[in-house]
Amino acid sequence: MKLRATGKVKWFVYQKIVILFIVFLIPLLSMNIWVNYKGMSFTRNAILDSSLAGASFYSKQLDKEMYFIRNQQLQFQEDKNIQKLSFRGGSLEKYEEVELIDNARDLLNRIIASSDYVVNAGVYVKSLGKTISGKTGVTDIPNEEYENISSLLNVKQKPSFYRDGDAIFLIETGDNAGLWSYIEISTAKLLEALSQIATLYQESEVFLGSSDMGNVLSTTKDTMVSTAVLDLIAKKDNSNSDIPEMNKVNGTSYFIAHNFISSMNLSLIMYVNQNEITRPLSQFNTLLYISFVIAIAVMILYSYSVNLMIHRPLSKLVKTFRMVETDNLDIVIESRTRDEFHYIFHSFNRMAYRLKRSIEENYEQKIALQHSQLKQLQSQINPHFLYNSFFNIYMMCKVGDSDSAAELSQKLGSYYQYITRSGSDEVPFFKEYQHALDYCEIQCIRFSNRIRYEYEELSNSSNTILVPRLIIQPIVENVFEHAFEDGNMDGVVYISADCHDGVVRIAVEDNGSLFTNEGIEQLRDKLAMGLKQVEKTGLINVNNRLQLKYGAGSGLFVSRSKYGGLKVELIVNYDNVKEA
Secondary structure, three states: OEEEEOOEEEEOHHHHHHHHHHHHHHHHHHHHHHHHHHHHHHHHHHHHHHHHHHHHHHHHHHHHHHHHHHHHHHHHHHOHHHHHHHHHOOOOOHHHHHHHHHHHHHHHHHHHHHOOOEEEEEEEEOOOOEEEEOOOEEEEOOOHHHHHHHHHOOOOOOOOOEEEOOEEEEEEEEOOOOEEEEEEEOHHHHHHHHHHHHOOOOOEEEEEEEOOOEEEEEOOOOOHHHHHHHHHHHHHHHOOOOOOOEEEEOOEEEEEEEEEEOOOOEEEEEEEEHHHHHHHHHHHHHHHHHHHHHHHHHHHHHHHHHHOOOHHHHHHHHHHHHHHHOOOOOOOOOOOOOOHHHHHHHHHHHHHHHHHHHHHHHHHHHHHHHHHHHHHHHHOOOOOOHHHHHHHHHHHHHHOOHHHHHHHHHHHHHHHHHHHOOOOOEEEHHHHHHHHHHHHHHHHHHOOOOEEEEEOOOOHHHHHOEEEOOOOHHHHHHHHHHOOOOOOOOEEEEEEEEEEOOEEEEEEEEOOOOOOHHHHHHHHHHHHHHHHOOOOOHHHHHHHHHHHHHOOOOEEEEEEOOOOOEEEEEEEEHHHHHHO
16 A cells, blocks of 8 residues: 655555565575576486487487398398399309309398398399299299389489388399399387387377478377477478477477487487476476465465554555445444554544434435436326327227227227326336337227337346336337328338346337438437426436436437438446446
8 A cells, every 4th residue: 555645655664564574585585496496407407318318329229220231231232142143144054043042042031030120131133034032932023022112113313211101121223223132121110119219208209200201100190290390300400400409399398309310311209298308397396386385375474464453454444435435334344452443443433424314314305306306207198199099999980890999999998007007116127018019009000000010029038127117108109200290101110129238228210201310419419418308208208217217328319220210229227226
């Protein structure tokens, strides 16, 4: 709380004490946060280094294994017996050719047995017109393996490995394409190796890929994150900078370990959700939060103890004065202590009581005057169409239209029963609405149906709303008296109502053409004058009643209707009554 005296801000003593205590406490909290942050940073870096070392170890092992397989393949092609078979395959003696082929099969089987990553190894010898395979043996071409390998070799640029669906092949050619050696790598074993790396963390995924070939092999079927990671790596590589340890991908922070497998020209990438990395550090966060909560609790308790005897009594007194400013004098300040504030509170209570008694005398007189004025305005409603209605009944009887005469008599009786019924000044909204519709029905009969009306049904929420009597019928009466004086043969009155958020809105519109813009403006000025308006027509009457009862924001508002005639909107704002 601050008070202004002679243009300067004055701080109370208890505020200075609390602020000084906070100033002393902030360095201790800051030191605690800094120490905790440094410890968490050190631990996190250690975890990241360990993860990076583990991923690097597995990637190097995989790279060595691929290099070993490639060396086996190159040694196979350079073997003198394989070379002899390639150059002289068509001119050898039969027994010598068989011997060289058996030797080739032995070498191929050794390659298959040398590594768990090798599924099959084979060679195509052009001079023999055969393929030699660890799986299918010696087969004349064309055959399935030959067709697969030859289709893979059709690429313009030689890649580090070839893909045929999910299969991965290492293919080497020699002797002017007279000799093809091919090794099929087990994707299952590769995936098993990747899965072994992924076991470092529960929420980690590992994949082999590159910016050119995309995701080649992955431990997850969801490629959305891996694709985004490859794009990130490609950008970092283009800028000749290392990948940061933490990167945000698709709105989630990941730790990314990137190791290049040169034997396959691929990157082995492991990405882990940052929450998985920092989960072991949660205990440090918990301790920090506990210490922070304790510090806040100490601060609150200290502040509470300092202002208990000063701040609360003053706040209570200030709030009470603000309530008095809103004309609320039904207040009594209770005091449980016997100090200086007890004397102040007791004196204030006596002053408020005397002031309330004085105001009540004037207020009751004002209410009585307003109630009398409201009754006077309500009594001014004059159903002047009574004589015309009787004349219509007379004419209907003369022409023998007894049904119409009976209907008009019934409607007229209901109409006068409603407006003359004694009782409460307020009625349910649906009854007032139905009364206006009955009036429209009587008028439509009187005008021989050259005028009709349309209306909207009320919602169930309107059943509990109370409104003053005779607020809609004068508006409708104004339409029938002034909107269709030119004898319009297709006049329409539109009535709609809405109850929402403590506000009742009723709109009465017509398609007449007699009301000019100047006339609408004059009527709007009269309604704006409120109780100052001397003329007491039906619309002015209703407007004054609503403003007198519900205050500003309630009343009648006129404008040009979308149907061409006049639009009168009746608004009852119940929030004003609640606030009062």
